[in-house]
Structures are given as structure tokens and as C-alpha cells.
Amino acid sequence: MYHYILHIMKASSQFSVSIHIMSMLYFSGKSNLEVNSEAMAGSVNTHSVVIRRLLGKLKKAGLVASKRGPKGGFYLLKEPEDLNLWQIYRAVEGTRIINSSYREPNIDCPVGKNIQSVLEKIYIQVDLAVEEKLKSISLSQVLEGFPF
Amino acid sequence: MYHYILHIMKASSQFSVSIHIMSMLYFSGKSNLEVNSEAMAGSVNTHSVVIRRLLGKLKKAGLVASKRGPKGGFYLLKEPEDLNLWQIYRAVEGTRIINSSYREPNIDCPVGKNIQSVLEKIYIQVDLAVEEKLKSISLSQVLEGFPF
């Protein structure tokens, strides 16, 4: 049995799936075609609960809204040019892009004693670089990548 | 049962552990104190095989070398100012910082059909930002973080 001080970041597919469904929401809003979590799950090829869980996070972040009941579903709350990838990333992925810590190092070793604070400083810099890059990419830029 | 097209990237502790042991190799080389995989495992708090596996990768990348037998161990092949974090990252982590793909999307949906190439373009940009940042940080800069 062992434990981590901070949990190890596992880059999940959540960010990718979020971009996928946000794109669907944009196109559906434009063409007035309804998309519910079932339809999105069909496109992503997963379970609708997975989609709703993700949309729950995006909702909390103020990026989407929902309507219950028949003819219900989800829609974007922002124009794609006012929505950047950092907002989406932060909404659905809890952790850093790189994990700061691993197993509790041996504090009797001078390196082990200080490695965590040393790594922390570095990873903050790396995270910031990713943050800046993701902030610079808007959803509308992403949408331009689709050939239609 | 399901499968991924590309494997999901899981940021492991390998990068962190690598920086930890490279730091130890530097200090040991400086003070002529021998460090073998057992000693490094003790500092990291893991099994020596884990350390040797990692050092095997760093060796393949030309960053360290080893000596077998009694009084054997590992040593750095480069000066810390000529060694950047990207070299270490690339040596021990096989994958991208962000995964490009997830479950096979439904190609009958126009978004599902194109999402992978759309994401690919974005993630290349993000990866590049990380690469540039890691290239800009040398091991000697990391070592300056230790209070000795």
C-alpha cells in the first residue's frame, strides 16, 4: 500500500470530449437542430451519463445551460469567439498539466527533502505556458478546423 | 470491452523522478560520493528496479552512463548547463503532454468524423508550447533551487 501526496494527474479524454460536444452545441444552435446528451453520446461514442457529467461541469463554469424535459437539451451561453480553450480545460480538468509530486520522498536525503519545492517552481512555469497557449485559442478558431 | 485509437497519455511520475535522480547524480559526481540505484531508490522511496528502468531510458538518450559491478553506479554524461528538461522529458515520457484522441468517435456525425484532425492541430500547438518551455529550463537552473 502506498499513497500520493498530491494525486497524479492523468490527462483524461474529458478535455477532448468537451471540445467535441461544445462544437456540436455550436452547430446545433446555428441550425436549430436539437441535441441532447443521448445524441452527443452517440457522436462521441460513449454513455450519455458521461456527457451529462461533463456538461454539469461546463454548466457550473457558466459556459453552457440546459433545459429539462421533452425537447430539452443543452446550449452554449457564449459566442465561440468569446470562449477560449483554457476556460474549457479549467472547467473539466481539475488538475495541472504536469503533476507536481509523486511518492513521498525520503526527507533524510537532502535532495529528497527539497525536491518537491524545486519541482513545484518549475511546474508552475510549465503550467503557465500551457495556460497562456490555451487562452490564445478560441472555440471559433477550433470550429474553423471543420470542413463545413 | 473497448479500445483507444491512440493510447491515453497518463502523465506519470517518471519525469519528476528523473529530475530527482539526475539531481542526485550531479551532487554525487561533484562530491565523489557514489550513488547506485539502491541509494536513489531510497531517496525517491521506490524500488531500485524502477530507478534502473528509468536510468535505462536516460542512458539510451545519451544523458547518463553506468558502470557495473562493485563500486559501480551511474553518472551524468553532460554538464547541467548543457542539459534541458525537454531532453529529460523526451527520454522518459513517450507521449504528448495532452492526448490527441479518445474513443473512436461516430463517423456518421459530421463533428465526430472530423474532430480528431481538428484536435490534432490544436494539440500540436500546445505540445510545442510545452516543448519550448521545457527546452528553456536547464538542469543547472533546477539545481539552483536546492538550498545548498
Added chain:
DNA sequence: CCTATATGTAATATATAAAGTTATATAAAT
């Protein structure tokens, strides 16, 4: 106001990859 349809979310199960462990071969110092 009843029924069908959709979201909301908790609880549980499954799959997978990282990390840990065991085992064994090989090399070199004394």
C-alpha cells in the same frame, strides 16, 4: 394532471496503464 422525455447525480462496476515486485542473467572489482 398524467405520461413521456429529458436532465441531475449518486453509487457501483470495469478496464487499463502505471508502478511495484520477483527472478535471473551479466559484468567487474578485489
Added chain:
DNA sequence: ATTTATATAACTTTATATATTACATATAGG
């Protein structure tokens, strides 16, 4: 020769992301 250390293959364990099941709540439309 013996001891000490690397090299690495094979296997086991464990953590956690994702999938699934179950059930509660809201609302459109007859």
C-alpha cells in the same frame, strides 16, 4: 571465486478514469 552492482524480462498489484445502473426531478404536451 565471490561479492556487488547493473540489465531486463515477466508478472502482480493498485489507482483511477470511464462506463453503467439506478433513481430522482423537471417540463412539454395531450
